[in-house]
Amino acid sequence: MLRRSNKRKFSKKELRAQRKHDTDTPTEVVSVPAKTRSQVKIEIPRLITVAELANLSSRTPAEIVGALMRNGVLATVNDSIDRETVEIIADELDLEIHAESQVVPSMQKISGKAQSETRPPVVVVMGHVDHGKTTLLDAIRKTNTVASEAGGITQHIGAYQVQWTDNQDQIRPITFIDTPGHEAFSAMRAHGATITDVAILVVAADDGVKPQTKEAMSHAKAANIPIIIALNKIDKKEANPDRVKGELAELGLAPEDWGGKTPLVRISAKHSQGIDDLLDVVLLVADLQDLRAQTQGQAEGIVIEANKQQGVGPVATVLVQSGELKIGDAIVLGPIFGKIRVMENERGQRYTKAGPSTPVRIAGLSGVPAFGEHLKVCQNEKEARQLAQKAGLKKRLKHVTHQSQETEKERSLAIIVKADVDGSLKAIKTSLEAIEIPDVEVKVILEGVGDVTESDINIGTSLGQPYIVAFRTGATVAARHLARTNNIEIHSYDVIYRLIEDVQKSAEHLHLPIQILTEIGRLKVLKIFRTTKTHQILGGRIEQGRIVKSARVTILREKEILGTGIIESVQKGQEAVAELHAGEECGLGISTTETIQIDDVLVIELAEKA
Ligand code: GDP
Numbered sequence: 001m002l003r004r005s006n007k008r009k010f011s012k013k014e015l016r017a018q019r020k021h022d023t024d025t026p027t028e029v030v031s032v033p034a035k036t037r038s039q040v041k042i043e044i045p046r047l048i049t050v051a052e053l054a055n056l057s058s059r060t061p062a063e064i065v066g067a068l069m070r071n072g073v074l075a076t077v078n079d080s081i082d083r084e085t086v087e088i089i090a091d092e093l094d095l096e097i098h099a100e101s102q103v104v105p106s107m108q109k110i111s112g113k114a115q116s117e118t119r120p121p122v123v124v125v126m127g128h129v130d131h132g133k134t135t136l137l138d139a140i141r142k143t144n145t146v147a148s149e150a151g152g153i154t155q156h157i158g159a160y161q162v163q164w165t166d167n168q169d170q171i172r173p174i175t176f177i178d179t180p181g182h183e184a185f186s187a188m189r190a191h192g193a194t195i196t197d198v199a200i201l202v203v204a205a206d207d208g209v210k211p212q213t214k215e216a217m218s219h220a221k222a223a224n225i226p227i228i229i230a231l232n233k234i235d236k237k238e239a240n241p242d243r244v245k246g247e248l249a250e251l252g253l254a255p256e257d258w259g260g261k262t263p264l265v266r267i268s269a270k271h272s273q274g275i276d277d278l279l280d281v282v283l284l285v286a287d288l289q290d291l292r293a294q295t296q297g298q299a300e301g302i303v304i305e306a307n308k309q310q311g312v313g314p315v316a317t318v319l320v321q322s323g324e325l326k327i328g329d330a331i332v333l334g335p336i337f338g339k340i341r342v343m344e345n346e347r348g349q350r351y352t353k354a355g356p357s358t359p360v361r362i363a364g365l366s367g368v369p370a371f372g373e374h375l376k377v378c379q380n381e382k383e384a385r386q387l388a389q390k391a392g393l394k395k396r397l398k399h400v401t402h403q404s405q406e407t408e409k410e411r412s413l414a415i416i417v418k419a420d421v422d423g424s425l426k427a428i429k430t431s432l433e434a435i436e437i438p439d440v441e442v443k444v445i446l447e448g449v450g451d452v453t454e455s456d457i458n459i460g461t462s463l464g465q466p467y468i469v470a471f472r473t474g475a476t477v478a479a480r481h482l483a484r485t486n487n488i489e490i491h492s493y494d495v496i497y498r499l500i501e502d503v504q505k506s507a508e509h510l511h512l513p514i515q516i517l518t519e520i521g522r523l524k525v526l527k528i529f530r531t532t533k534t535h536q537i538l539g540g541r542i543e544q545g546r547i548v549k550s551a552r553v554t555i556l557r558e559k560e561i562l563g564t565g566i567i568e569s570v571q572k573g574q575e576a577v578a579e580l581h582a583g584e585e586c587g588l589g590i591s592t593t594e595t596i597q598i599d600d601v602l603v604i605e606l607a608e609k610a
Contacts, residue, residue: 039094039095039096040057040058040059040094040095040096041095041096041098042056042057042095042096042097042098043098043099044056044083044086044097044098044099045083045099046082046083046099047080047081047082047083047383047386048080048081048082048083048086049077049078049079049080049081050064050065050068050075050076050077050078050079050080050081051077051078053081053086054077057093057095059093059095061077063093064089064093065077067089067092067093068081068085068089070089070092071088071089073085073088073389073390079386080382080383080386081386081390082386082387082390083097083099084390085390116292116293116294116295117292117293117294117295117356118290118291118292119291119292119293119295119355119356119357120161120172120173120174120175120286120291120356120357120358121174121175121197121198121282121283121285121286121289121291121357122159122175122176122177122195122196122197122198122319122357123174123175123176123177123196123197123198123199123200123282124176124177124196124198124199124200125137125176125177125199125200125202125230126199126200126201126202126216126219126220127201127202127203127212127213127216127230128202128203128204128207128210128211128212128213128216129212130204130207131202131203131204131207131210131213131232131233132202132204132232132233132269132270133202135232135269135270136200136202136230136232136267136269136275137176137178138269139269139270139272139275140162140176140275140278140279141154141160141162141176142272143162143164143272143275143276143279154346154347155346155347155348156178156346157178157305157317157345157346157359157361158177158178158304158305158317158359159175159176159177159178159304159305159317159319159346159359160175160176160178160345160346160359161173161174161175161176161345161357161358161359162174162176162279164279164283166280166283167280172283173357173358174279174282174283174286175319175357175358175359177195177196177304178346194223194224194225195302195304195319195321196223196225197225197226197286197289197291198225198226198228198282198285198286199216199219199220199223199225199226199227199228200227200228200229200230200278200282201213201216201217201220201227201228201229201230201253202230202232202269203229203230203231203232203244203248204232204233205231205232205233205234205236205239205240205241205244205266206233206236206238206239206240207233208240208243208244208247209244209247209248209250209251211448211449211450213251214251214448214449215448215450217251217253218446218447218448219446219455219459222445222446222459226285226288226289227253227262228262228263228264228265228278228281228282228285229248229253229255229262229263229264229265230265230267230269230274230278231244231245231264231265231266231267232267232268232269233268233269233270234266234267234268234273234274235268235270235271235273241266245257245258245264246258248260248262248264263281263284263285265277265278265281291357293321293322293355293356293357294322294323294356295322295323295324295355295356296323296324297322297323297324298323298324298329298376298377299320299321299322299323299324299325299326299329299354299375299377300320300321300322300323300374300375300376300377301318301319301320301321301325301374301375302318302319302321302372302373302374302375303316303317303318303333303369303370303371303372303373303374303375304317304318304319304359304371304372305317305371306368306369306370306371307368308368309363312342312363313363313365314336314338314363314365314366314367314368314369315361315362315363315365316333316361316362316365316368316369317359317360317361317362318333318359318360318361318362318375319357319358319359320354320355320356320357320358320359320360321356321357322356323355323356323377324353324354324355325340325343325353325354325355325358325360325362325375325377326340326352326353327340327341327342327343327351327352327353328340329377330377330378330379330380330381330383330384331362331375331376331377331378331384332375332376332378332383332384332387332388332391333365333369333373333374333375333376333388334369334370334373334374334388334391335367335369335388335389335391335561335563336365336366336367336368336369336373336388337365337366337378337381337384337385337387337388338362338364338365338366338384339364339381339384340362340363340364341362341363341364342361342362342363342364343360343361343362344360344361345359345360345361346359346361366385366388389560412440412441412442412443413440413441413442413443413467413503413506413507414443414445414460414466414467415432415442415443415444415445415466415467415468415469415503416444416445416446416447416452416456416459416460416466416467416468416469417429417432417444417446417447417448417469417471418447418448418449418450418451418452418453418456418468418469418470418471418473418475419447419448419449419469419470419471419472419473420449420471420472420473421449422449424471424472424496425447425448425449425471427496428469428471428496428499429444429447431496431500432444432500432503435500435503435504435507437504437507437508440507440508442503442507445459445460445466446459446460449473450473451470451473451474451475451476451479452468452470452473452474452475452476452479452483452490453475453476453478453479454476454478454479454482456468456479457479457482457483457486457488458482460488461486461488465488466488467491467503467506468483468488468489468490468491469491469493469499469503470490470491470492470493471492471493471494471496471499472493472494474492475490481534481591484566484591485564485565485566485591485592485593487552518605518606519545519603519604519605520545520546520547520548520551520604520605520606521542521543521544521545521546521547521582521603521604522542522543522544522545522601522602522603522604523540523541523542523543523547523586523588523601523602523604524540524541524543524599524600524601524602525538525539525540525596525597525598525599525600525601525602526538526539526540526541526585526598527539527540527598528596528597528598529587531595531596533593534591534592534593535568535589535590535591535592536565536589536590536592536595536596537587537588537589537590538587538588538590538596539585539586539587539588540585540586540588540602541583541584541585542580542581542582542583542584542585542586543582543601544582545581545582545604546579546580546581546582546604547567547570547579547580547586547588547602547604548567548570548578548579548604548606549567549568549569549570549577549578549579550566550567550568551566551567551604551605551606552564552565552566552567552604552605552606553565553566553567553590553592553602553603553604553605554602554603554605555592555594555596555600555601555602555603556600556601556602556603557597557599557600557601562594562596562600563592563593563594564592564594565590565591565592565594565596565602566590566591566592567588567589567590567604568589568590568591569587569588569589570586570587570588570589571586571587571588571589572584572586572587588602590602
């Protein structure tokens with residue numbers, strides 16, 4: 001049911017009651033006599049077996065297994081579950097959970113010897129298309145002072161590091177995110193991570209400030225990272241640095257020689273001119289931020305690129321954020337786990353360990369992790385596997401927990417506006433900011449000219465449920481797809497007052513609705529007809545309940561959650577239908593980024609309306 005909450009936060013119990021799983025989930029084999037139990041306070045460690053939990057809580061193992069099942073976790077008596085999973089079933093079993101005092105296994109290695117040391121800056125290169133981002137990234141790579149040492153052919157692994165000798169003759173590493181544009185950057189923010197410390201904004205001296213220059217600036221400002229302007233193509237006779245500086249000043253990026261604060265370096269990426277100065281300025285700006293990280297202990301990092309490689313399997317480029325990542329480490333990356341078999345840089349040079357701000361490509365993973373996924377080192381592979389399984393479950397519950405947390409925050413409606421021209425953009429922004437509703441803040445978090453892009457949606461989802469506006473403009477195919485998989489609507493308008501009216505209504509209806517998904521049926525996959533990166537056409541049999549078009553699906557493989565998707569079409573024979581029931585066979589079009597296989601089970605879920 002779709003509930004609009006006012007001030008009150010729903011308890012986990014209420015949310016669970018709304019899910020109504022207990023009426024139609026066949027896996028429920030244990031009934032829990034809730035009223036006859038008394039509440040038990042227990043201290044539990046980070047990981048605990050079902051049997052130990054039963055012992056500690058004076059519940060039977062069957063009660064615990066049953067409660068776990070009802071929440072989508074399949075565990076036997078000897079399986080370990082972590083504290084967060086116990087928290088999910090705590091209300092149901094009337095348990096009050098406390099973390100076991102003084103047991104912090106993952107921190108043991110750090111304590112006592114914890115050290116915070118200066119770390120290299122992580123730099124992203126952004127700017128308008130064709131202004132020279134790729135050329136600059138290549139020029140910087142070639143500038144590497146020790147690049148001549150051994151190493152194979154350079155591969156694009158999403159990031160690279162150069163060893164730059166600074167003014168004091170110190171060799172200082174600088175890490176570059178090797179994905180031009182802001183896609184990488186915004187996807188990263190979608191996972192709540194700001195991994196970059198400095199943004200180089202490339203502006204072609206012959207072309208000046210363009211829509212994507214402004215957009216890139218908004219991204220950097222939203223992430224609160226300093227901007228350095230690389231005024232590129234100064235070798236061209238059409239170059240007009242003064243005009244561009246004027247345009248930058250209008251954007252609030254006045255360079256230092258125009259009385260502003262933004263460092264600007266004149267470069268020619270094509271002729272490798274000015275690169276030295278640019279790198280010096282990067283270090284100066286980085287030093288002002290005093291970038292530090294723990295250099296010892298178990299590593300934490302973030303995935304900046306991942307794919308499947310023939311003969312190697314899944315590989316991921318990870319940027320280490322703290323601690324030391326080592327060969328043989330058992331790791332978890334969201335729903336993926338593994339043990340690091342190989343660790344190398346973009347030139348194929350092998351590492352046995354890697355410290356903060358180092359990008360490394362790793363192999364030895366159970367699957368391809370998502371861009372922006374967090375990497376954590378675990379005690380052993382078993383723990384890594386268990387945490388990965390739990391992350392799969394969490395993914396499924398995310399929409400509930402995330403939104404219930406939202407109710408605690410100050411009410412605000414985040415708006416992303418894309419418009420056809422600058423003029424309408426300004427008019428919309430002024431009108432939106434004039435909306436006054438008590439206790440509600442209407443905030444334009446991102447604005448730009450042009451279509452709604454994937455990165456707009458990514459930025460939006462990083463901030464919850466944004467209101468996305470396309471004013472007399474469209475949305476790219478990728479953006480539409482991403483919006484659909486994230487259950488976000490792109491609102492199109494060609495009249496400003498309608499836009500304002502709708503936003504006003506949404507703001508009045510705050511807080512955002514809590515979406516409760518209820519299982520309505522299950523389908524077994526019997527045939528796969530077509531698979532693309534984002535879509536699958538398959539055939540299956542409805543084993544329970546019903547399926548309806550537009551419902552959400554959770555994909556189960558051997559009882560483990562693989563991911564989610566959305567039913568785009570339902571077909572009975574040649575005919576497209578809206579709904580089908582148990583016993584029937586049908587064809588389905590699913591929008592998903594997972595690869596569904598024969599024998600997978602699709603759990604069909606609907607958000608119910610209050
Ligand atoms: P991106 O789209 O921002 O990655 O731009 P590219 O790096 O692909 O560059 C676009 C075009 O501009 C290419 O033809 C480059 O050769 C050219 N270019 C890049 N930097 C310079 C420069 O400093 N001077 C000149 N004359 N051309 C450049």
